[in-house]
Amino acid sequence: MTVTSEQHIEGKRDVTFRVFRLNPQVDSKPYFDDYTIPVERGITVLRALNYIKENIDASVSYRVFCQAGICGSCGMRINGISKLACTTQVWDELPKCREAGIIKIEPLRNLPLLKDLIVDMDPLVGKMKHYRNWVESSMPEPEMGKKEFLVSEEEFSRYDKATDCILCASCVSECSILRANKEYVSPAVLLKSYRMNVDTRDSLHDVRLAELVQDHGVWDCTHCYRCQETCVKNIPIMEAIHGIREDAIECRGLKDSAGAKHAEAFMSDIEKKGKLVEATLPFRTNGVAWTVKNLLPMAVKMIMKRRTPPPPPLVKSSKGMKQFREEFREMTEHVKDDHKTHNK
């Protein structure tokens, strides 16, 4: 931290904004421009950018609309973290600067860059369309316009939090898997799909779910929780992702996809042994052919280092397994009862 307490008391100081610049029509590669401006305490990063645009350099480009954390336009990376410029206080960023007094402003990641701080949202919109993330009414046509479609409070509570999403794409920018593969569905899209799939008015549930379990869909999420940690509206995105998975297993069964099979292995191993039988996990997830092709060369190295997991018969069960298994099965009965009451 470099701000002296004196300056803090004064509540005014010079701050440098190091802004990412690239105009693909003119520039062959990106560069940074430094703008040093006087900033008062209480000023947001967005207002600082507005000041720069109005007074120093009108060519700096960024998106802005509501200036109040509602529209989701102003997502950008501030000191390396994706967030909204209009709700971020310059003063809060000062202690986080890598170089004292210099706030770094960059565009969101994982979306194509258009200019400076503006990214192309089309791929995200395209995915929203692909997964049909809207309510397709299940009301028969003749009744439309004549009847109300009521949603109970309890029903709404299942997706209440998901409706807070303002599509700012901050989570998208921080996603580990999207970084590795731009085809991946994306956290905000999964959140929206979840929200639609639990909506009682919607009729596309099965179609949407069938698409979500395909390649680049819900099973490709690697549980890194970066999206959730980033969300500017504190939405528990992983609960939505797990919600889709739970639903997929319930509706499509445990043998539906590699992801479901992988998850199922945990359940059945715990019941049988109390432990995961790692040696056969690749076979059970992807079958023998995949395992031989993908893992054999590595397995040889592992065997030489005696690093392979023990074969199933040698996996020692946990102590007190007999009792545990009874408890596990008792819970299975509870779950069956829950489903019965749930389906009534």
Place this chain on the structure above:
Amino acid sequence: MKRYAYYLSCINESMTKEVDRSIALWQKDLGIELVHLHESTCCGGSNLDYVSPKHFALVNARNIAHAEKMGLDLVVSCNTCLMTIRSAKKKLDASPELRAEVNEILKKEGLEYRGTSEVRHLLWVLIDDVGLEAIKSKVKVPLSKYRIAPFYGCHILRPSTVLGKDNPLDPSSLDQLIEALGGKTIPYRHKNRCCGFHTLLVAEEESLSVAAEALGEAIEEKADFIVTPCPLCHTVLDGYQSKALKQAHIHSSIPVFHLSEMVGLALGYSPKELGIKRHIVS
């Protein structure tokens, strides 16, 4: 001697045996005793929670209840076990109904989940209970020769609502431990990123690309080795390293140590005793 109930992670029981082996070597040196909890079962590895939320609650209520019966905190040395068991605890503590339901079942085993034992990572115990000063005073072979890349892994940081020890945007606990052991940390942007473990069998290419980024930065920054508090991260970063780097066209390699081995080295144990020879990348 401070005692803890030590949760046995599936992976440390099978593929990464060197973790528990090295802890066993040095625990007394640091004045702690980890009592193995042989009754514990697999936590569900961040999968059981959506396959069956109720079984997930039962299994982990039982794991924690065993520690409570001993009157000890539950200590784990795997990030995903940490996050998984802590999130089960959070759900149980928030719901009297869920607690009652699992306790009705656990009663038959003479167990009860009450929520009295904390669930903690070994790294946290070293820092908060043993203390950095005490650790420093026990160092026999300072790691001063080494530039070390601290790779935290996801589930010791995120979700912060469940973990909450480190700032997930800028964690420091592992850095502090490295420095207490005399080592130098490199500024490592990937320190709080993901290793890709949880999709290795489902989306391998993506997982390996995630891993290669973390490995690549450490190599570029000329770190001598990466250290991680998670055996799952270790499995990717070490076991899958050559495959990941090949995919990313990086022609180099870097050793990866477990937290427990790094402590062991500084306390004077040999690589052989610590099981470092078991690693794929040397």
